[in-house]
Amino acid sequence: MKKTDIVNLLNKDIEGEHAAIIQYLMHGYSMGEGELACEIEGIAREEMRHLDFLADTVVELGGVPSFKRGDMRLTGKSVASWMKNDVLAEEDAIAMYTDHIKAINDPKIKRLLERILSDEKSHHGDFQHFVKTVERDGLKDIRGNKRDKVTAILDWGIEHEYTVILQYLLHSYLAPNEKMGKEMQDQAINEMQHLGWLSEKMVSKGGKPRIEHTKIDHSKHPSSMLNADIKIEKEVAAKYDASARVVSDPKLKKLLTRIRDHELYHVKVFTDLKKTIKE
Numbered sequence: 001m002k003k004t005d006i007v008n009l010l011n012k013d014i015e016g017e018h019a020a021i022i023q024y025l026m027h028g029y030s031m032g033e034g035e036l037a038c039e040i041e042g043i044a045r046e047e048m049r050h051l052d053f054l055a056d057t058v059v060e061l062g063g064v065p066s067f068k069r070g071d072m073r074l075t076g077k078s079v080a081s082w083m084k085n086d087v088l089a090e091e092d093a094i095a096m097y098t099d100h101i102k103a104i105n106d107p108k109i110k111r112l113l114e115r116i117l118s119d120e121k122s123h124h125g126d127f128q129h130f131v132k133t134v135e136r137d138g139l140k141d142i143r144g145n146k147r148d149k150v151t152a153i154l155d156w157g158i159e160h161e162y163t164v165i166l167q168y169l170l171h172s173y174l175a176p177n178e179k180m181g182k183e184m185q186d187q188a189i190n191e192m193q194h195l196g197w198l199s200e201k202m203v204s205k206g207g208k209p210r211i212e213h214t215k216i217d218h219s220k221h222p223s224s225m226l227n228a229d230i231k232i233e234k235e236v237a238a239k240y241d242a243s244a245r246v247v248s249d250p251k252l253k254k255l256l257t258r259i260r261d262h263e264l265y266h267v268k269v270f271t272d273l274k275k276t277i278k279e
């Protein structure tokens, strides 16, 4: 099989992982804090590691990781129906990895996919078990339909965080050196924290998180990537600052201020990184 064909298959796997991550996070955020939500968010983190392994492999093969998202199953009104959808998502993943393991001959990539497949089989069993436990624990969809000034700020924040997670991951995979790769990935992980905080806050404020993103920067040159990253960080730091001033809930004010401080830190990290990049 040609390298480009392998890249295409791995990119399909990445898109599937991406969809699973968002589907599981959405379910985890929407049932309220508790043991099950933590376990589901733990599974989403394993899917993030899969995405990372796959993206590194795509880069090693000379390709660019895909940041399209595969299909999600977000229908269903009960937590039990969500868990059934997650069982189906794992069945899709198992079928896809099984196919790709058969199709790809490279032993190192085969081994990686087999490792991921074993995780997916384990997740499949976990979600089947969760279908049973949610009925016992009587978990419900705790999201509301509220729309006000606060949910508008949270909506904006969630959209921004999701966008930069993807952008910084892409930039980390395209980085010319290990230092930039690692810094970009570290900041992407910090943005994942922000996404989680804001989504949980949205649910606790009676709203519904909508995890969609805006345009991702696809610059080819590292200094252009960093320019785009610095620009967006400056803009959002100012917007978090302004938002923190207008909200009255002290806990939300504290949260927005804390995120603003992280974004200002990101500006500095990216500015320092830019100095290490040759024009």
Ligand SMILES: [Fe+2]
Pocket: 020, 047, 090, 093, 119, 120, 123, 124
């Ligand atoms: Fe999985």
Ligand SMILES: [Fe+2]
Pocket: 161, 190, 191, 194, 259, 262, 263
């Ligand atoms: Fe952020």
Ligand SMILES: [Fe+2]
Pocket: 164, 191, 233, 262, 263, 266
């Ligand atoms: Fe940031």
